[in-house]
Amino acid sequence: MDVNDMQIGGSHYRKKYQHWDWVCDTRMPYLLACATKYVSRHQDKNGIEDLFKATHYLAKAESRSIYMPRNKWWEFPLLGLTFEKLIRDRTLLFTNQLETKEASIIRLIIGGSYDRANDQIAELIDDITFPKVDKDYTNQDPDYIRG
Secondary structure, X not given: OOHHHOOOOOOOOOOOOOHHHHHHHHOOOHHHHHHHHHHHHOOOOOOHHHHHHXXXXXXXXXXXXXXXXXXXXXXXXXXXXXXXXXXXXXXHHHHOOOOHHHHHHHXXXXXXXXXXXXXXXXXXXXXXXXXXXXXXXHHOOOOOOOO
């Protein structure tokens, strides 16, 4: 049995290209891996709590100046095989499975824009906490009688 076919507790890791495969493929540092994990799973597991955890891991990464690695010794630029291309391609593969806002946040984290990622996480928390009200009154219940 493939380890990706097994999950202990829940079903929140059922994507075709799983988070831990992406982390391993891109050699992502631990703190960034945790932050992106919480962003990518918040809708399926712990909601806003996961988003707060993501900001906590980002704060720690920033305080320790931890960012995605940019170069690796095995690059072959003449063949088009660079570590940045691998990160870009694998990140696209992973983020294409997510909602637009979550994908945007993860791309900001990978790019080292932690302040902007935190701003978008705060907006996402606001969107969840205070959902937008549909002001299109034409979609109201037709049986509703205004008194």
